[in-house]
Amino acid sequence: MRALGLYIHIPFCKRKCNYCDFYSLSCTQGAQISEYINSLSVQFKTQSHLFSDCVFDTVFLGGGTPSLLSPNDILRLFSAIRENFNIDDNAEISIEANPGTLNKEKLTTLRDAGVNRMSIGLQSYFDSELELLGRIHTLSDFERTFSLARSEGFDNINIDIMYALPNQKKADFLKTLDYVVEKSPEHISSYCLKIEKNTPFFKTVNPVSLPNEDTQYEMYIDMCDILSKSGYEQYEISNFSKMGKRCKHNMKYWLSQEYVSFGPGAHSYFNGERYSYSPNLHDYVSAIKDGKLPYAIIQESADIGENEKRDEYVMLKLRLCDGICEADFKNLFGISVAEAYPDIEKYIKSGHVLRYNGALRFSSKGFFVSNYILSDILFNN
Ligand code: SF4
Structure with missing residues (x-):
């Protein structure tokens, strides 16, 4: 199941x-x-x-x-x-x-x-x-x-x-x-x-x-x-x-696994689709009474390009201390992390990103500025 x-x-x-x-x-x-x-x-x-x-x-x-x-x-x-x-x-x-x-x-x-x-x-x-x-x-x-x-x-x-x-x-x-x-x-x-x-x-x-x-x-x-x-x-x-x-x-x-949510403003990820309900209690309760669900698709998996999938993977994995397994990344996307995101090297040199046991992860000082680093490595390549 x-x-x-x-x-x-x-x-x-x-x-x-x-x-x-x-x-x-x-x-x-x-x-x-x-x-x-x-x-x-x-x-x-x-x-x-x-x-x-x-x-x-x-x-x-x-x-x-x-x-x-x-x-x-x-x-x-x-x-x-x-x-x-x-x-x-x-x-x-x-x-x-x-x-x-x-x-x-x-x-x-x-x-x-x-x-x-x-x-x-x-x-x-x-x-x-x-x-x-x-x-x-x-x-x-x-x-x-x-x-x-x-x-x-x-x-x-x-x-x-x-x-x-x-x-x-x-x-x-x-x-x-x-x-x-x-x-x-x-x-x-x-x-x-x-x-x-x-x-x-x-x-x-x-x-x-x-x-x-x-x-x-x-x-x-x-x-x-x-x-x-x-x-x-x-x-x-x-x-x-x-x-x-x-x-x-x-x-x-x-980990980008599936979850289903209920309630105004709640987001779900199910069957490859990300959707949310209107963040308005009155609309939500009225729609249920009327038998219509206040449902909005945010993104369907078919709409996500390969580069976006890769970026999302990096963003989610780097939030976690386990980081990105470099071999898994290459298997999934057919390219190494360093080739896909060359700017990551400078953060490895500065100690903001650590490379050990085949994985890349943020150090504590890297976590502190993780938003800045992610936007630099993901959107400047
Ligand atoms: S108003 Fe306060 S208690 Fe309510 S959700 Fe926001 S932070 Fe939490």
Whole structure:
């Protein structure tokens, strides 16, 4: 059977964070969330036949804030998932959670529904930074949520943190990092703050208050070093895990494997086609009611030329610490990496790209400027 990933987007948050450009709406009304779960259930039923020969070995509830769902909605959602899709007995089933939205009853319900991985957004150790980011929680809310999740048996937890926040010093970020390491989660994701258009930060943050590039670089390099010494393998630009605890669902995205997503704004890759749903909850729910799916094909495999396939392969593989196996590349594309991308040599010489055991991969300093290097080697050849 074909193995697929299943992603469900829950487009609701208690309140929007000041830096967030994900598609989610501020919502405190349980009724609106329940209506959305009803719509998803209808869509699952309508589409389940498309996946009858597939098994889902990862399920990811993302958002938004999926931990806002009430216990009853969690049960309804998982029963709709299991009624309509073939979920592998050993599937990795993850949920994104925000401190302050979970209690013992919800955690028990999630565990009994089969959720076995939790990703908790901490972002910072400092309440002042959390307030600046517009987060709904404090450090003590996080403490309570994390302990409760552990005591309810969750033994595969990711903690999300951020760096390069306005007015943040390197020592501040390292305090957040030390705190997280002390908690010993199985996985840590650490993202550099980007000021995106259409967010409150775009209007309110003075660029001068952001750590300069040298400080950001030091934060990143120190982080990679500290996490490596603390037993975390860096397996992607922003992701670190204990042995065997890579996020299997996210690996599907980075390895260009198939996944099917539901919810407004959600993207899928299935049968050689990349498609997405309109990022508008009202349109999405209305279209399901009318029996029409708000579906847009982004790219069909037939439309992708050989060079684009090669570029995409390099972009995805170099995100991962495993990098590109040079022999695999030559087998796939009939040309060596150095012939296809001659500019890569200068980055090997400068130590931004490492060549060992027949593979090419970014070093930590290479990861820090990976966007720049990728655009140089891919688009200047
Ligand atoms: S909780 Fe997450 S999805 Fe919701 S607004 Fe904040 S960053 Fe965005």
